[in-house]
Amino acid sequence: MKNIKEKIKSIPRTPGVYLYRNNKNRVIYVGKAINLKNRVSSYFQTKDHDVKTQELVKNINNLEWIEVESEFEALIVEADLIKRYKPKYNIRLRDDKNYSYLKISGEEYPRISIVHQIADHEAKYIGPFTDSTALKSILKMARYIYPFCTCSKPKGDTCLYFHLKLCPGHDQKHISVADYAKNINGLARLFQGKTAKIEAEIKKAMKDASKNQEFEKAAEYRDKLRYIKKIQKTHLFSDRELSSDAGLRQLAKELNLAEIPRRIECFDISNIMGTAAVGSMVVFKNGIASPRDYRRFQIKTVKGADDFASMAEVLSRRFRHVGSKKKDSSFASMPDLIIVDGGKGQLSAVLDRINIPLEVKIVSLAKRIEEIFSRENGKYRVTYLKPESEAMFLVQRIRDEAHRFAITYHRKVKSRELFESSLDSISGVGPKTKKKLIAHFGSIKKIKEASLSELSEVVPQQTARKIQEQLAN
Numbered sequence: 332m333k334n335i336k337e338k339i340k341s342i343p344r345t346p347g348v349y350l351y352r353n354n355k356n357r358v359i360y361v362g363k364a365i366n367l368k369n370r371v372s373s374y375f376q377t378k379d380h381d382v383k384t385q386e387l388v389k390n391i392n393n394l395e396w397i398e399v400e401s402e403f404e405a406l407i408v409e410a411d412l413i414k415r416y417k418p419k420y421n422i423r424l425r426d427d428k429n430y431s432y433l434k435i436s437g438e439e440y441p442r443i444s445i446v447h448q449i450a451d452h453e454a455k456y457i458g459p460f461t462d463s464t465a466l467k468s469i470l471k472m473a474r475y476i477y478p479f480c481t482c483s484k485p486k487g488d489t490c491l492y493f494h495l496k497l498c499p500g501h502d503q504k505h506i507s508v509a510d511y512a513k514n515i516n517g518l519a520r521l522f523q524g525k526t527a528k529i530e531a532e533i534k535k536a537m538k539d540a541s542k543n544q545e546f547e548k549a550a551e552y553r554d555k556l557r558y559i560k561k562i563q564k565t566h567l568f569s570d571r572e573l574s575s576d577a578g579l580r581q582l583a584k585e586l587n588l589a590e591i592p593r594r595i596e597c598f599d600i601s602n603i604m605g606t607a608a609v610g611s612m613v614v615f616k617n618g619i620a621s622p623r624d625y626r627r628f629q630i631k632t633v634k635g636a637d638d639f640a641s642m643a644e645v646l647s648r649r650f651r652h653v654g655s656k657k658k659d660s661s662f663a664s665m666p667d668l669i670i671v672d673g674g675k676g677q678l679s680a681v682l683d684r685i686n687i688p689l690e691v692k693i694v695s696l697a698k699r700i701e702e703i704f705s706r707e708n709g710k711y712r713v714t715y716l717k718p719e720s721e722a723m724f725l726v727q728r729i730r731d732e733a734h735r736f737a738i739t740y741h742r743k744v745k746s747r748e749l750f751e752s753s754l755d756s757i758s759g760v761g762p763k764t765k766k767k768l769i770a771h772f773g774s775i776k777k778i779k780e781a782s783l784s785e786l787s788e789v790v791p792q793q794t795a796r797k798i799q800e801q802l803a804n
Contacts, residue, residue, distance in 0.1 A: 335375065335393070344369065346398070347399050348364075348409050350397075351387070351418075352393040353390045353392050360391075361418050432449060439508055440508065441479075441515050442480050442483075443470070449622040452627075456623070473558070474497045475497065475555065476521070477521065478492075479518060534556065537556065579591045581720055582722040593617055594615075595667065595668045595729060597612070597615075597672065598645055598733060601734075601738050608629075608641055609627060609737060611626075611627050611628070614661065615729050638673065639680035642677050646669075646685055646687070672733060673697065675695065675704045678695035678704050701715070783799060
């Protein structure tokens, strides 16, 4: 405690984020403050705390802090660290549902929305933001600088925001794909905190327009400049990748890696008795999940419940793209480290059946006692990470995410198989009709809930009636 009190003396009276660690050097609490010194001092100057805070204070062995420019920037950094370390005493923010993300869809003319879950691997996500109200407010101002589309109207149609000049439209007759992309790129840069550079660009554009006597255009840039300044006052900054994360460094040391693994890929297999077998690939960059790089695989060559062969198939397909002219945006990047979910058997199946590039380290993580297997010079090596170490929490988080992603896809495939098989016995429903029903409704549940008129929009009324009768049984 004496060490803590000495440290408090040097804490600045500025906005920032503070971290408390226990005697095992594990982060147990992350908090933010307008005044770091006052906030941190309050924990040790009074005993009038609730039970949870009393228990927290008893377990504090060390503290760190990060200075920022504003209270809101502190909020962003706080959320980043809570997601990274999952501190024991941070309860409210540990659930992802409390976070908001700015979603940029993967369409030709991307649509912008605020969501609470990362579910679409084709989309780009910026965040997390813990204050959804502030995010909405900033997005409204940002729209005056970089107009964007939010509506679900068919291509070519326009909405109210189009007439207010807050949406440029989402069709070639209104704006080119390239010009629309400039708006979206500008919006992304804005929410990554690059406001100073954007401000300089707008000032130059305004000056050039005025010099060329394009006064109406200069006035538009002047208005954009006003909104940039408003946004700067709110100090909304986005997710920060803390590339020096202790977990990555520990992992590199434990696995004898020459460099910190900046890109980690983890693979998992999911099936029920060999049915609806799928594989997942999740990607972590600098210790942070990168959902846009996730990929999923439906097992094609393996029959029955053979996880070893399935894992080998997935890794083979992943590396098949290396060197190909038609490179997938995620497959094109080489990983520094591959983790396969399972034990020595999964690792052997992969190493014995496919050629992993020499520069890529591959290990397997066994669930039972968290053993990490690797193969060096033909011999297997087992690594046991220290319990509650940052490296242990990192690999567990990565493995759990791969499992979650695989399970989600497995359920989707299984549901589709059940859906299709339930329609096979209906007269008039062939492969093309099933495909139309899947595209239109998406799930067996929605088909069951559909009215006769809704079904009749996709198939003839007589067939629609048969489908209702069949699914009602």
